[in-house]
Structures are given as C-alpha cells and as structure tokens.
Amino acid sequence: DIQMTQSPSSLSASVGDRVTITCRASQGIRNYLAWYQQKPGKVPNLLIYAASTLQSGVPSRFSGSGSGTDFTLTISSLQPEDVATYYCQKYNSVPRTFGQGTRLEIK
C-alpha cells in the first residue's frame, strides 16, 4: 500500500505568516490528492482536491501544489481561524490513506 507522510507533525506560526505543509506519497499518485482541515471537535472539511483545486467557499489564502509524490499546502497569510489539524489524503486507489496530520497553532 502507498504511505502518505506529512511534515511537519506540528507547526506554530504568527498571524500573517506564510505557512507550508508538505505531504509525500511513497509511490506516484499523479494529482489524486486532497487536503482537509479539521478544527478541534469538528468534522473534517475539504479544502483542496486534485492537488491544487480549491473547494468552493474555501478562502483564497489556501493553495495546493504538486504532482506525483510531493505535494504542498500553503496558507499565504495565516489567520487565527486557521488553527486546526490538516490532513492530506490520496484517492487514486484503495486504501484511501490519510497522512498522519499536521497540527497548526498560532504563536
């Protein structure tokens, strides 16, 4: 099975900072990658799919890039409401494996 590895596992940044989270697949998955945001006590929420397509209603400060094995989620200007755990997920095949998550906090 393909493994999904996120880095870092946790991250602390200041409001207004540019934040980057990385996700690496153990084998190529083309662009079959999604990013989810999960705020404390809430249901995961789709941010980006097809590696770089922003889900409707998601603020434009979120962006995604990458293809093959290496992917990135970027928040261009961190806001207090972005405190959450972020997960990548591959969906080219089963199992639909998630990364282990990146916990983002405000410094």
Place this chain on the structure above:
Amino acid sequence: QVQLVQSGAEVKKPGASVKVSCKASGYTFTSYYMHWVRQAPGQGLEWMGIIIPSGGSTTYAQEFQGRVTMTSDTSTSTVYMELSSLRSEDTAVYYCAREASHFDYWGQGTLVTVSS
C-alpha cells in the same frame, strides 16, 4: 442540500458489536460511493472501507478485514457500518463520507465507546 446524518453515540462492552447508520439526503443516493473513516481520541483519520450503494459492493481496509461489514439500503438511502469483536482500541468517532473522488461531504460523526 446534501446531508449525511449518522446515528447516535454508543457504549459497548468488549467483544460486542456495534452498528452505525448514515442516512443520506439531498442527492441521488446510488450515484456516489460512501466511505467510513474513524478517529480515535487525539489521533488522526483512519480509512476503514468503501461501499458502492447501488450494488452493495465493498472493499475494506486490511486492518478491519473479518471484523467490519458495510451495507446499504437504497429504499431508505442509508448505509451501515457494523464492527464486531470490539476492543478498547476501537473507541473512536466514526464518520461516513461521500466520495466525489475526494470526500466532499461528511456525517457529523458517531462516538463509539468500548468499555467494560
């Protein structure tokens, strides 16, 4: 609007089984696959399996093979996830999620607590 409404919280003893339901509305039930994902307290998201509602075909994660059964009822637009031989490590929030390749809608989650 699309809604996935799950059944309520459950408390089970070790060795028992639990069956969680997920009722879909606001779209054509048989047009989308459905997945189950769980999240243990303080842990990440774990994919459990997929069901194709129209025919009932399933694929399960290896970790749950032999213990999980996913079914669908097209007459009520409901999918079910049954997990047997429960152990304390199965304490988690269980989610259903609709697939539009990615997971675009999620249920509200069902907390299953396994405790003697």
